[in-house]
Amino acid sequence: MSKSYFDETHCAFGHPKSTFMQWMLTVDHKRIGIMYAVVMFTFFFVAVAAALTMRFELFAPGQQFIDAHTFNQAFTLHGVIMVFLFIIPGIPAVFGNIVMPLMIGAKDVSFPRLNWFTFWLYIIGCIVALSSLFNFNIADGKLVFNFADTGWTFYAPYSLNTDTNVVTALVAAFILGMASILTGLNFLVTIHRLRAPGMDFFKMPLFVWGIYATAWIQLLATPVVGITLILALLEKYFGIGIFDPSKGGDPVLFQHLFWIYSHPAVYLMILPAFGIMSEIIPAFSRREIFGYHTIALSSASIAGVGYLVWGHHLFTSGMSDTAKTIFSFLTFFVAIPTGVKFYDWVATMYKGKIVLATPMLWALGTMITFAIGGLSGVTIAMIGADIHLQDTYYTIAHFHYAMLGGVVFLFFAGIHYWFPLVFGKMYNETRAKLAFYILFIGFNLLWFPMFIAGYYGMPRRYFDYLPEFQIYHQISFWGAIIFVSGLIFMFYTLIQGIRKGKPCGVNPWNATTLEWHLPSSPPPLENHTKVPYVDFRPYEYYHGQPVVKFDENMKRID
């Protein structure tokens, strides 16, 4: 059998013999992607544990298991991990690394060493974040849980005054931001420089378009939040008074600077996810994607307009009415390119030969959950409605539908789609589908009631509530239990797939894009042994069969 990237690798320096060191020093984009996935999902489960703790606490009004202060730390921990450690590196760090170079016929990213460095920067960020969990009390030698209690948004002035470990959390977010910038930079250059001959921008697979638009956001928006966090740190130590009103500063300025990044950041999360959707839908409808250009350009315009809408997080901050109206209008506007994508996906499936394999199930499920997440977002883009709904569970339900039911679900879709590519094996599809149904039902039970509770006024970030909200929280609790069981089952199935799955060949899904035309499965170290000349569109099907075929030298033979 031919050697795969699991058997040999290039290292950042030296030629270590041990497998372990070969992984630690590897510059291979596929291995780095896998390492990101392992670390990210480990943290994901930590954050899920924090969420479950909150759900237990919220089972009944009053105090059950944790006190109010710990609850504040729990949602901060949950939010910080989910956002900064998990979903911002997210799909780009994993599939941007593993799949994007394969899709454009590159041997690696443009700066493989920088990629290695970026991964370790990410790890350093994670370690700093972990170090902010506890304070070591020298007097009695005890570890005291002292994570920040500010919420993941670190709003001033509270974040400047609390004695919890905000400083380390801010530093961690800064370092993770740097890693994100460098990832974006690497991908931008890769996409500009390393496309196979003949592949112009409009012959790229749509996932690459998603990564491309994302990379621009990573590059241009992240520095703003980075410097904001630094200013907050300086303010905390030296009392400059940039954000603290008692010192003459303006707390709303912090909110502006924070959301100038953090709103585009949600597109940074969703655009690659949409990219995954645009890969899966044509592959399992056996039809060329409908409206390729509109999907590609809508990614770009979402990234562009997405810059100008941050003010919708500030409707209750006392911002001027003119500004509110403009931000509200622009926010509605972003819904248009998103809607375009949805119609394109649906139109692709129309008259297609739909194959309900696991990735397709995930994609279809997400069309429902993300539609709810996206449309509920439009409702809170209305200024009047938002005055009532801001900081209620309605908003929380909205973004969990968008983030969990959109990004994470599509991430799972991508995992099931590219699993055979990465490992050369197939998981047990029956079980994987069952896991999907459990997760889908659990998710809706978990979050839908929160729309209603929030609509009736259940505020977010509260550890206690009025008795009338109990029924919603209890349904939500059972939803969480089902959801987490589904998660465990899904990961169990995947791990079994890695260990015992059957070899599946290079193109088990009959897909058309270049990553499915590798010489062997799993791929060899330097990807395609021969790079094809790309004079075809990415998703050409004819009567349900891929049009473009290659011989072993990657010359077209159709």
Next chain:
Amino acid sequence: MAHDSHEYIPEIAVDRNGNEHVVQGWQGDNYGGKLGFWLFMLTEVMMFGAMFMVLTYYFTLHHADFIKASSELDRTLGGINTVVLLISALTMGLGLLKMRSGDVKGAKLMIWATMLLAVIFLGVKALEWTNDYKEGIFLGLQGLQSGNEFSKPFGEILFFGMYFTMTGLHGFHIIIGIGLMLWLLKRINSGKVTPEHNILHFNIALYWDLVHLIWVFVFPYFYMTGAGAIHG
């Protein structure tokens, strides 16, 4: 396996008509290296841009305080530094030209000259900060904290706070620049950077230009807004 970028032979892709096309690899991709560094410069611009925005915002709120605070800065030292940095940009650029024309020795000389100017810049900066410190103007000193008897007005605290933050961050970039130049010299000496393969030299020159460009904005913003104001 070809590890060394110099041995790298690009691959050829053949289209259906039998035409050959060179496949761009990541190895030895000078254009890609430049592109990457330009993008990195863009992030720096965004970072400093955000700080300038904060500054502008507060300038509109505390006009008089800003002008007064600015008038207390030392325009002579700041001016000297501006000139020093300007000349260093020249030497850096000349160094790159010399490298390209094959004069490696001259290029090294110019890099040393740039480093010397950078050190002078830092020295002047240190002197300036020390003087400020003696006058009670420094991050963390009582004058720059609100709510005590020495407190300056809000606007001035903000002005000086941003002044130290931004010139500090700029100074940090100078220090990094010196480090980069030392590394560059090492690479030149070991023959990794040559008149033909000067991408590293190019990028560091680009970096130095940006550092210099930022100063071109920092200087008028902090030092000149209060020029001509009556000392009080």
